[in-house]
Amino acid sequence: MEQENDVQLIRRILAGDDTAFSTLVHRYQKGIHALVWRKVDDFHIAEEITQDAFLNAYKNLSTLKEPSQFAGWLYVIANRLCINWNQRNKSKMQSLASTPMEKIEHSSYNHYVLEQREKEATESRHHLVKTLLEKLPESERTVITLYYLSGMKSKDIGKFLGVSVHTVTSRLQRARKRLAQEEELLVQEVLGGVHISTGLTQNIMRQVAEIRPIPPPTGKPLLPWMAFGTAAVMVLLLMLGISNQYLLRFQKPYSFEALSEPTIEIVDAPVVLAIDSKPAVRTQTGRDVALSENTGVSLRTSENVLAPNTQNNSFRSSTSQWAQASGPQVGHVSGIFATSAGTVYATTPTGIYRLSTDATMWTLINTSVPTGDFRMPMAEHDSTLYVVSRDEVFTSVDRGETWKGLGKRPKGDTISLIITNAAEITNNSQVDIVMYLALQDSGVFYSTDAGAQWHPLNNGLADKRISAVAVIKDTVFAGTNDGLYHLDSDTWKQVPVDVSGAIHSLAVMDNKLYVGTGPDVSALLKDVGQIADVGDLNLRSQAFRSNDLGKSWTEITPISKSPFLKPPTGMKILTAGQSLLIQDFELFRSRDGGQTWINLGFDVSPFILNNFQAVAVNENIYYKVDAFGIRQTTDSGESWHPFMNGIVGTGIGDLVAFDNKLYVYTGKDVVQSTNDGELWENIPVAPHEHTFGLIGKGHARINFPLHSKLAVAEGNFYVIVPETDNLRILTLSTVNNLLSPVPGIPVFDNETQSAESILSTPETLAKAGGFAVGSGTFYAEYKRELFRWRSGDLEWTSTELLDTSERLGDQLDTGFKLAVSGETVYVGKRAGNLFQSLDEGNSWKDVTSSLPLRFSRFNEIVFAGSTVYVATDTGVLTSQNGESWHVLTDSMDKRIVVDRFAVDGTTVYGAGDTGLYRLDTRGRWEQISPSVPDKVLSLVISNDRLYIATHQHGIFHRPFGEAHYNEFSQR
Secondary structure, three states: OOOOOHHHHHHHHHOOOOHHHHHHHHHHHHHHHHHHHHHHOOHHHHHHHHHHHHHHHHHOHHHOOOHHHHHHHHHHHHHHHHHHHHHHOHHHOOOHHHOOHHHHHOOOHHHHHHHOOHHHHHHHHHHHHHHHHHOOOHHHHHHHHHHHHOOOOHHHHHHHHOOOHHHHHHHHHHHHHHOOHHHHHHHHHHHHOOOOOOOHHHHHHHHHOOOOOOOOOOOOOOOHHHHHHHHHHHHHHHHHOOOHHHHHHHHOOOOOOOOOOOOOOOOOOOOEOOOOOOOOEEEEOOOOOEOOOOOOOEOOOOEEEEOOOOOOOOOOOOOOOOEEOOOOOOOOOOEEEEOOOOOEEEEEOOEEEEEOOOOOOOEEEEOOOOOOOOOOOEEEEOOEEEEEOOOEEEEEOOOOOOEEEEEEOOOOOEEEEEEEEHHHHOOOOOOOEEEEEEEOOOEEEEEOOOOOOOEEOOOOOOOOOEEEEEEEOOEEEEEEOOEEEEEEOOEEEEEOOOOOOEEEEEEEEOOEEEEEEEOOHHHHEEEOOEEOOHHHOOOOOEEEEEOOOOOOOEEOOOOOOOOOOOOOOOOEEEEEOOEEEEEEOEEEEEOOOOOOOEEEEEOOOOOOOOOOOEEEOOOOOEEEEEOOEEEEEOOOOOOOEEOOOOOOOOOOOEEEEEOOEEEEEOOOOEEEEOOOOOOOEEOOEOHHHOOOOEOOOOOOOEOOOOOOEEEEEOOEEEEEEEEOOEEEEEEEOOOOOOEEEOOOOOOOOOOOOOHHHHHHOOOOOOOOOOEEEEOOEEEEEEOOEEEEEEOOOOOOEEEEEEOOOOOOOOOOOOOOEEEEEOOEEEEEOOOOOEEEEOOOOOOOEEOHHHOOOOOOOEEEEEEEOOEEEEEEOOOEEEEOOOOOOEEEEEOOOOEOOOOEEEEEOOEEEEEEOOEEEEEOOOOOEEEEEOOOOOOEEEEEEEOOEEEEEEOOOOEEEEEOOHHHHHHHHOO
16 A cells, blocks of 8 residues: 555544554654754653654644645754753753763774773763764764664655755765764664664654644635635635735734744754744734733733744745854844843844843844844833834833834934833822933933833933933933933933033943043034044043032043053943943943042954943943944953854855855954854964954954955955955965965055056045956956956056946945956946956957846856856846857746856856746746845855855855755746
8 A cells, every 4th residue: 555645644634533643753753853862962851852843743733834844844843842952951961072082083992982881881882973973064964863863764864854865865975974984883883773762652642642733723724625615714704894904814824933844954043934924913902901010001902912933034024945044153233231130132133132141142032023233222120121123112021032012113213211110200100100212313202101102302402412311210311412411300401520522321320320421423524524623622531420410520530551542432331230341442440439440451342432332240241242243251341252152143244165164254254164154263364474453462363354355266265355555365275274365466556556547546445346266367356447467477467447437435245246267257347337358358348238138237247167147137147158148037038136146067046136046957047945035145055055145134044956946846
């Protein structure tokens, strides 16, 4: 009898036949247990999680959109249970890194094993095997675990992971090559000797008999065989006059914790995006419900509650095929806040994160609240959290897991949110709290009805720029670019501070008010790009303390002994317990309220002028935000280090793949990953080439200038580093993994650049433009002119190709679009002109007029073999000789716009706002994925995966095996 497939079994289960579920358990229990065991490192716990995974799947089976994807859906359920278990038991887990590698690599480790007692030997062998597996990349580790531990065949593994049999075979072969022969034999012996309990299936089915699957949600058909019932309900809804909006919602698939995935690739990533991702909104009706027992603030009758939804991201829907990498651990942080209990929260473009007391990494707790690159202050009142988003204020009573919108807020860039007891401020017994919202250029607003309505409170603050707010007892203070003010009834009155200038920060400790002052940054610029006469400005930064609500002041400015001229940043003050921390390009600490100070040295990542964001957990632990993420100190400011563990990295300037590794330029460093983008490490520069500015004391790496870029050409990896008067080109040595200048490469200088280019280029912005290498010849854009150099040349030679058509401005994606194959060179200028050279840039031909497509800009140009592909903002062009051109379309003759290419041999991939594509054998675009998570910055191929770097949401990846092409082409 032919074996029933998953779809047929699921039909029987939903019809009430539980015996069919027993078949599914037998079919997948070994694979699930193998993967769970690897993740939690405990055989018996793995059995419990495996059992829970099947029970969860059974209860929610009707929510699975694609029954044929049951295996992948089941894995994602198990993976989420593993993540939860690891978070709860992190402190109890023993790191495999404790096993010395010498023990593994020593040729006589079998002798060591045999000498131990039987129990100890077994445990030791298990640890040895697990450490051996840690040496493998994630994709290979997963395949070899399934192959040996669960006894699955390559075909079954491919089905389970959603990749081709060829991909599985390749990964097995690579894994075996990485392991020595005796190591592979040990892995095979240990994993092959592990057997799950024979009673596991019986235990699962015993509990299945006591529960029933959750029925499909009303009005949301899931399975094809329910079509008749769906039609009947649709007719009923139409008769009742339900609007089109609700009919559309009715037809969308229901998602159980975003676990339904048509394509599954196993990743240890904190976020896996799900189909039709939308904020999980729960609408409640009925009587008013209090926010908490303490606040006394009531919700309105109809409220929207944003669930944790950590599997969803509201920035882009329908991204089911993309898994998110966790790194690199650098990126924009829009807000940071510490509660009175010591819990720290951070908001980033990828969601809201929480760092519990004594935790070693951030946990993503919510992605439904709209986040981005705008500042998002938080506040706490009576155990209730508040956060300010771009258009609304949200509140949470469960430590940030779910959030309720309070209503629209006033427009403007937010500085701070303060929540106070109303009785202390207004003596109004009918109002519980008063909320104050400070906006940088729009003044201060207040609300007495929990954020439902906001009222301006700007009498006395006209034309003032707000920098900070604080409250002591019943007095509210506002720092501005024109001094300090306090609120008296409904009018702001200036508080005399013995200094002229702007207020940069306010802090409160023991009812004492601390004020940091400095120059008015806005006054430093009289006009865009023109610096004011600094002789007319007070550039001094000072710190003051008041013990009597601003009636009198004591200056507590720390004295710098540095011989260097400091930039005018302004004093930033932070309080914790009895300690003060001041940052003014240098860091100072005081334990006695500012009477004496300890100089902690220069801050290697200074706060950015008025964008001061820092919090204190206690007198020893502080967190601060800079341009590259969060930094932590655990020794009261003595030393700082990056602390982005667990936060999805978004700081990506460029992404390339080289030698089966990923490389990213983060805006300050070049980092590499050898495990599919989960862990990253900095790439050092050869010590004798440290001609860039060093980062801090004793650091052996450089701070790459802004707008550096990465490139891979002719089997080499390059970093193009722009400077004011030079363009450095570094290459990576695969021997010692160091970056150093290309041997013999000359220096750019003003004499190298043509007089025409110098006279016609008003800017000297240091930005890396076009770069390519072909047949050993380097092509590089320097100050908007294309040069070439070959090893042995004494200087760079101008190709006489200039681009002075428009100003660079602040565009990030600037420069020539350049592609080289042998002696053939194509260059796309910013204004939309395409040039071709067949003699290495000695002569040029403008081929724009022969192009069969109108466009305004180039996105990218690449070669695949001898064929050139040109991506523009209206479509993709291709040619073999530069004379006859063809516009690429899909099977429906529709032009596809792609932002970035990736080439695998002669196969071309493209990614744009409408999805991910590849060119089929007929030269037509075939859609692989219907969407991408965000604007694509880079598209690369590495280790059987396609990776994209996005504008704000980090790196995503997905497999690109042949199985996926067939899957999507059938839709």
